[in-house]
Amino acid sequence: MGSKLKLSLVTGGYSREAEVSYKSAKEVQLNLSTTKYEVYWVDITLKNWVCVIDKKKYLIDKNDFSFRYKSKKIKFDVAFICLHGTPGEDGKLQAYFELIGLPFTCCQTTSAALTFNKRFTNAVVSMAGIQVSKSFHIVKGTKYSLKQIATSLKFPVFVKPNNGGSSYGISKISSPHQLSNAIKKAFVDDDQIIIEEAIKGKEYSIGCYAYKNQIIPLPPIEIIPKNAFFDYNAKYNGESQEICPASMPKQLQKKLEKAVILVFKVLLLKGVARADFILEDDSQEFYFLEVNTIPGQTKESLVPKEVRAMGLTLASFYDQLIETALNE
Numbered sequence: 183m184g185s186k187l188k189l190s191l192v193t194g195g196y197s198r199e200a201e202v203s204y205k206s207a208k209e210v211q212l213n214l215s216t217t218k219y220e221v222y223w224v225d226i227t228l229k230n231w232v233c234v235i236d237k238k239k240y241l242i243d244k245n246d247f248s249f250r251y252k253s254k255k256i257k258f259d260v261a262f263i264c265l266h267g268t269p270g271e272d273g274k275l276q277a278y279f280e281l282i283g284l285p286f287t288c289c290q291t292t293s294a295a296l297t298f299n300k301r302f303t304n305a306v307v308s309m310a311g312i313q314v315s316k317s318f319h320i321v322k323g324t325k326y327s328l329k330q331i332a333t334s335l336k337f338p339v340f341v342k343p344n345n346g347g348s349s350y351g352i353s354k355i356s357s358p359h360q361l362s363n364a365i366k367k368a369f370v371d372d373d374q375i376i377i378e379e380a381i382k383g384k385e386y387s388i389g390c391y392a393y394k395n396q397i398i399p400l401p402p403i404e405i406i407p408k409n410a411f412f413d414y415n416a417k418y419n420g421e422s423q424e425i426c427p428a429s430m431p432k433q434l435q436k437k438l439e440k441a442v443i444l445v446f447k448v449l450l451l452k453g454v455a456r457a458d459f460i461l462e463d464d465s466q467e468f469y470f471l472e473v474n475t476i477p478g479q480t481k482e483s484l485v486p487k488e489v490r491a492m493g494l495t496l497a498s499f500y501d502q503l504i505e506t507a508l509n510e
Contacts, residue, residue: 199267
């Protein structure tokens with residue numbers, strides 16, 4: 183027992199995405215080696231931070247992220263972050279772990295904060311030479327003109343919260359008359375929204391991860407949504423067809439792998455990340471859609487499918503993520 187790493191499986195969160203976090207954590211826990219790790223389930227909510235053992239809750243001491251169990255103080259060697267939305271994907275939790283010196287399995291504070299903001303991410307990615315869709319940004323409380331938006335963008339467009347990652351609050355609209363309602367819907371989930379032109383083409387998702395000073399791309403997935411786009415239900419409730427690995431010419435796959443590696447590098451990502459792209463019909467160029475720095479690990483999630491398609495077990499993949507975190 184003494185030689186095992188004490189691993190905190192951090193889940194929960196302060197947003198609607200908490201339900202996905204719990205599903206991800208359950209799947210990760212099933213695939214973590216019980217011979218290598220003592221796994222502790224740590225639930226982070228607005229009310230409190232607790233370690234859950236046999237349905238009993240033990241309060242986390244936020245001074246050093248420890249807790250007391252059977253008169254012993256338990257401190258962790260590493261944190262496996264399975265927390266979607268705030269405070270995980272926006273970098274707040276990473277900042278805390280950096281301050282107390284606890285290794286963790288995803289990118290650091292600055293990268294997480296940047297990538298949680300779609301507008302900032304698009305700016306950085308486009309500066310690196312990757313195509314992004316034309317967009318319009320609105321901050322709640324500021325004046326904006328529906329006419330100006332309608333004339334500056336080609337329809338159909340996506341209207342979505344600027345921050346976040348699980349496709350809450352997104353609408354795809356085909357007419358300027360639908361703008362007002364779509365904007366109201368997006369503002370429910372965020373104080374900033376982004377309106378961007380829909381690119382016509384095939385959608386692909388591709389993960390990549392850092393291991394032993396290499397950035398390794400995973401096999402891409404082609405996504406064919408049953409709905410108008412790859413929304414929450416398509417992502418988490420199986421309402422999409424996912425072809426894994428995607429059937430595409432080798433030359434195009436190399437181009438997509440190169441693009442995701444460049445995204446990983448310019449955004450200074452770590453651990454595993456997943457990026458979504460559209461291959462535009464006319465130009466055959468890949469357009470960057472978004473990046474997820476703590477991609478889902480649920481049964482329906484894309485990264486676990488890609489890992490298996492590469493011939494890796496999830497257990498060995500998670501070992502690699504943990505090893506990288508400890509070596510950082």
